[in-house]
Amino acid sequence: MLDPEDSAEHKVGSSFPKPFLVFVAMLIVLGAWLLLAFSAFEQKETDFYSFKVVNIRGKLVSLEKYRGAVSLVVNVASECGYTDSHYKVLQQLQRELGPYHFNVLAFPCNQFGQQEPDSNKEIESFARKTYGVSFPMFSKVAVTGTGANPAFKYLVESTGEEPTWNFWKYLVNPSGKVVKVWDSTVAVEEIKPYVTELIRDIIRKKKDEL
Structure with missing residues (x-):
């Protein structure tokens, strides 16, 4: 018999295809990079x-x-x-x-x-x-x-x-x-x-x- 937990994991996994999850992860990384870049720009000394x-x-x-x-x-x-x-x-x-x-x-x-x-x-x-x-x-x-x-x-x-x-x-x-x-x-x-x-x-x- 299929374990209920395995079934729940299967349902969650099947809701979000792997390419989509990879895309989301890339967006998170890109967002973090942009935030750091913006912070560095803001901290750049002006005159x-x-x-x-x-x-x-x-x-x-x-x-x-x-x-x-x-x-x-x-x-x-x-x-x-x-x-x-x-x-x-x-x-x-x-x-x-x-x-x-x-x-x-x-x-x-x-x-x-x-x-x-x-x-x-x-x-x-x-x-x-x-x-x-x-x-x-x-x-x-x-x-x-x-x-x-x-x-x-x-x-x-x-x-x-x-x-x-x-x-x-x-x-x-x-x-x-x-x-x-x-x-x-x-x-x-x-x-x-x-x-x-x-x-x-x-x-x-x-x-x-x-």
């Missing part, structure tokens, strides 16, 4: 230039275009007590050093005192007409909190320094790593020596490659 952002005219752009240059990343505002002094000197810095592998990268933000309330178009018009701004400007973003722009999240997480007001300044080297951070109270004039030193390093390396 500031690996992000994409929206410029002030609504176009998605890659910060990769600034790799190899020095960047001074600033959260700007149009109605702040620091607006006039910062915009004037930031533009002066751009004009003097811009041809030598340097850019001010301005990100309007309305999180502090509601001092950047206007639209992107109005912000750009104000900056261009009032200060002759020629450096790149980006769409208005949040720079702190859960809704912060990913590029700014990187700046904050990599430095432990989160903006608490308008015109925080992050100095990013040609490899996309943050090397210095200054708060609103630090004048741009005080930052210039750090910027010029990074630019000298770029020029020296280019000369060594010749």
